[in-house]
Amino acid sequence: MPYFDAASAAPLHPVARQALLASLDEGWADPARLYREGRRARLLLDAAREATAEAVGCRPDELAFTPSGTRALHDGIAGALAGRRRTGRHLVVSAVEHSAVLHSGEALEADGGSVTRVPVDRAGRVDPAGYAAALRPDTALAALQSANHEVGTEQPVAEVADACRAAGVPLLVDAAQSLGWGPVDPGWSLLTASAHKWGGPAGVGLLAVRKGTRFAARGPVDERESGRAPGFPDLPAIVAAAASLRAVRAEAAEEATRLRALVDRVRARVPELVPDVEVVGDPVRRLPHLVTFSCLYVDGETLLHALDREGFSVSSGSSCTSSTLEPSHVLRAMGVLSEGNVRVSLPRGVSSEEVEEFLRVLPRVVAEVRDRLGAPSPAGGGSGMSADLVVDSLGKRCPIPVIELAKVIGDVPVGGLVTVLSDDEAARLDIPAWCGMRGQEYVGEAPAERGVAYRVRRRV
Amino acid sequence: MPYFDAASAAPLHPVARQALLASLDEGWADPARLYREGRRARLLLDAAREATAEAVGCRPDELAFTPSGTRALHDGIAGALAGRRRTGRHLVVSAVEHSAVLHSGEALEADGGSVTRVPVDRAGRVDPAGYAAALRPDTALAALQSANHEVGTEQPVAEVADACRAAGVPLLVDAAQSLGWGPVDPGWSLLTASAHKWGGPAGVGLLAVRKGTRFAARGPVDERESGRAPGFPDLPAIVAAAASLRAVRAEAAEEATRLRALVDRVRARVPELVPDVEVVGDPVRRLPHLVTFSCLYVDGETLLHALDREGFSVSSGSSCTSSTLEPSHVLRAMGVLSEGNVRVSLPRGVSSEEVEEFLRVLPRVVAEVRDRLGAPSPAGGGSGMSADLVVDSLGKRCPIPVIELAKVIGDVPVGGLVTVLSDDEAARLDIPAWCGMRGQEYVGEAPAERGVAYRVRRRV
Structure with a gap:
């Protein structure tokens, strides 16, 4: 039964499984304790941190283990913003970041800060010059994924890192999708990742903060993980994450x-x-x-x-x-x-x-x-002829509005207009996209009595 | 090799181990996905939630799994405070809560709120009447542990819950130390716990919020766990936590x-x-x-x-x-x-x-x-005699100041005074405690040129 959704979660790598089992017996105690079980746990934690830091490309003391990639992003962004609050409260992100980044941006806006979402091209890639142009004197932090989680496009991290360095803005790189395949360009100030994307267990994220990066952890004080990830560490999972990262890198x-x-x-x-x-x-x-x-x-x-x-x-x-x-x-x-x-x-x-x-x-x-x-056949084309047409797709959900548009486009003469009434949010994206694919002209949208009127002129 | 620190972390219960291993194969996928691996994960998550909710004494939809007991406390307290922000920004806690509670209180104070720390008696127990007296019209939340993690004393949860209900204040009960032994008095509005205290794995905390309790999750939006615990859930650990809670309860x-x-x-x-x-x-x-x-x-x-x-x-x-x-x-x-x-x-x-x-x-x-x-012998008592004495313990750490006090107390006559100069914070607690144990009179402390002068009058 083929599972083709590795970008969401990967089954546990055999090495992760082995490491997890071994450390269930050795790594359950509190690594902060002075007795032998605690010392043993501390040794495991230190070794996992060293191995992971090497794969990330940072110093062990720059790396904290978090409970998930999402928490690494939430806490990393909040801490970096707070650390540079005096500089300003502006955040730059690409428009195609993971929702944990975008939601962090919304939280910042709700709290009075501002966010610039740098657009991407049709391939999903940001333009480095466009990204650089979004940096401002009051920009506290910039964030960019190493590669997109939905379409796989790699982002120009090195060029954006150069621009951020020139502007004196720290760059957070979300490496969740790519870290198992190789290290990220070293120009980042903060880096996040998630172990279950590379065959490690759930429950382990990474938050690396380079020395010299201003960072003020939010929320109540907690001394664990350099004060950046509160709570008792899930040591067996951390050990398994480290072991599997090393293993997948060897095969990468x-x-x-x-x-x-x-x-x-x-x-x-x-x-x-x-x-x-x-x-x-x-x-x-x-x-x-x-x-x-x-x-x-x-x-x-x-x-x-x-x-x-x-x-x-x-x-x-x-x-x-x-x-x-x-x-x-x-x-x-x-x-x-x-x-x-x-x-x-x-x-x-x-x-x-x-x-x-x-x-x-x-x-x-x-x-x-x-x-x-009841989708139209690829050949397409209608029979009757009328100058202009209105299609009422109100209350109908994707892909019905586009199907109905495709069915009637042949019913108007070339130059004729089809108006699709729709209250489905997807139509805003899919009707212009259909026009692009079909060589028809997307005229534009206008508010209608109910929903939105999307207008399409027949060109072929 | 006897391990006597179960209150810090317990080795994995055999049932937890078994459940963890089984769900590594069945529970690694995203339970929000529509395909079979996701549906299987969802079934496991739902079953774990039902079993845990039954042990906690709440509805499954009131219970969220968090990455740790600490995160449950941080996020639970922050969410409950935010949910009742219109009522006020006052928090009541006992003075002997877990540091995650006290640190949450400090974060509230740093943000302009206020905290009352209800004192305890020498047994470590709060007086319900004293706790009730701390509730105010602007109290947004009260927190009380079910039992203390350092000395084991059970708190009067039922009486305090009654007082909170009468005052219209939600009560958060930190049940971390007791949940494996039995359910908590049902008068709580929020309840937190930690699986690795009952022989479950690390990486799983509980946050239960009763229907009708005002709650506004802090931080960026995330749809998982009723919006109360962001990030990909560590399902194998959750399943193991649920299974072991049921197992330890059966033997409790x-x-x-x-x-x-x-x-x-x-x-x-x-x-x-x-x-x-x-x-x-x-x-x-x-x-x-x-x-x-x-x-x-x-x-x-x-x-x-x-x-x-x-x-x-x-x-x-x-x-x-x-x-x-x-x-x-x-x-x-x-x-x-x-x-x-x-x-x-x-x-x-x-x-x-x-x-x-x-x-x-x-x-x-x-x-x-x-x-x-070089501690004094239990018989104690000195030889020479001088009216009053000053002991300079500056720069010396616990237990040296008390040892030096004990060594010279016999050198002054009954009614004579020994002054201990100390800059060790522990002396403030330990010198009065020693006096209590020894039947000597603790006169009081005063600032000295360096450190603090602790004065003790010989009575026996």
Whole structure:
């Protein structure tokens, strides 16, 4: 049963499992205690910190273990902002950061600070010059992921780090998706990561703060982990995280080459096998194991369930799979199609046959979902003719508004206008994206009595 | 090698170990995902929550899993205070709460709020009437531990809960030390606990918030755990925590009876076997497995090391074993001797022989430490006679000032005065405590040119 959602969580690496079991017996005591069980725990903790710091590229005393990557981001951003509060209360992030970063930004805004969200191109990549232009004299902190978690695009960390250094602004790099594959460009001031992304256990995040970086931990005082991560440390999990990081790094170069080839195959074959698909994310500067594509006229949740029934576990940034009914902020920032979105992130050790099987199954599954939704055939085109048309899709959710638009576009003459009334948030992203894919002209949106009127002019 | 520090961390219960291993394979995926691995993880999480909620005495949807007991306290107190910010910014705690509670109070004060620390008697217990008197119209939250972590004294939770209910103030009960032994009186509004205290793994705390309790989670938004505990949940650890809580509860009544008898033996025999010892904490209303005593003329760190060499792992609230050079806030609030402080907390399954061996070894170890420090013999008494005396103990650390006082008290006539000059923080607690134990009169303290002058009048 192929699991293709390694970017969400990876099964425990065998080395992590072994290390976890060994340290359940040796590492349960409080490492701050003076007796032998405490000293033994302290030795394990010190060794784990040294090994992890080496893989991160920092000093052991710069590295704290947190309970998760999310906590590392929340606490790291809050501490860095507080440490430079005198400089100002402005935060710069890319528009495609992890939600833990964006939510930290919202918390800052709610507290009176300000946030600049640097846009990305259609590949999901920030422009270093654009990022540099967002830095201000009152910028307390800048944050940039090493690679995007939804589309795999690598960010220009080295160039942005140079710009931040020149501006005297500390840069926090969220390395959650990439740390298992290799070290990050060393220009960061703070770095965060999450062990269960590289085959370590849940319950372990990393927060590294370079010496000399101003940092004022928030919340009640706690002396553990240099005062940066309160609470009793989960030592067996930390030991397992350290051991598995070392193990995946040892295999990283070889496995990256292998997975990169498999992903290239998916990137090339999916658009051949499935009509009306957009593969998103940078084709070259990307994580080795991750590929994302969106399928017109399909809703993500139905597609996920259908793939699950066929034995494939993937994730989706479509609005239909999220509780908020909004498409993923990453796809929105990229301006690409969100409907029928599928993220495939291959775990280490995946076989070529599993990927081939996915490519064999996918076209049929997509076709079945489209059939059920009454999507137009790829040939498309209508029969009757009327000058302009209004399609009422109010109350209908993604991908129905786009399907209805596609069904009637052939009913107006070239130059004619179709107006789609929709109250589904995804339509704002998907109707322009459909126009781009189909060569039709997206005229714009206007508020309607109910919902929004999206106007499309037929060009082909 | 007997480990007698279960109140700090207990070795993993066999049931926890088993559950952890099983769920490493079943519970590594994201329980929020729609595919089978995610659904399986969700089932495990739901089952763990139901079992734990039953043991806590709350509804499953009232219970969140946090990364530690400390985080449960930090986030629980902050959320409860924020939820009642309109009522006021006053917090009531007992003076002997866990440091995570007291540090939360300090954070509130630093942010402009106020804290009342309700004193305790010499047994470490708050007076319910005194606690009730501390509640004010602007009190946003009250916090009380179910039992003290250093001396084992049980707090009058039911009476304090009644007072809080009458005043309309929510009560947070820190049940970290007692939850493995049984449910807490149900009058709480918030409850916290920590799994590694009951033989569960590290990395799991509990935060229960009763329906109807105002609560506003602090920090960046995160949808997990009802928005009360950000970050990817450590599911295998949560499953292990739930399984072991159920297991220890099933054995609790029998094991409590057995350990209570062993602790009674320690409480009775230590003062018989070792001269100049004060057993502290309530002799009856106490945790079954925990006993604390202090030994005059001994420093805690040396005693701990000596016991460790003999194979016994215990902890201490003495100033000499802490990085702050201050005696434990619990002993200070109780006004009892802190020097030579030893906490024995028996793990489940400890044998009667191990406790007997401890009682056999302890007198010799204490005598050796006292010999090395040149402590006065229990008979005491000096030889020469002078009206009043000044002892310069400046620069000397606990227990030297008390040893020097004890050595010269016989050198002044009954009614004569000994002044001890000391700059050691522990002297403030230990000199009055020594006077109490010895029937001498503690006159008081006054600032000296360097340090503090502690004055003692010889009465016997």
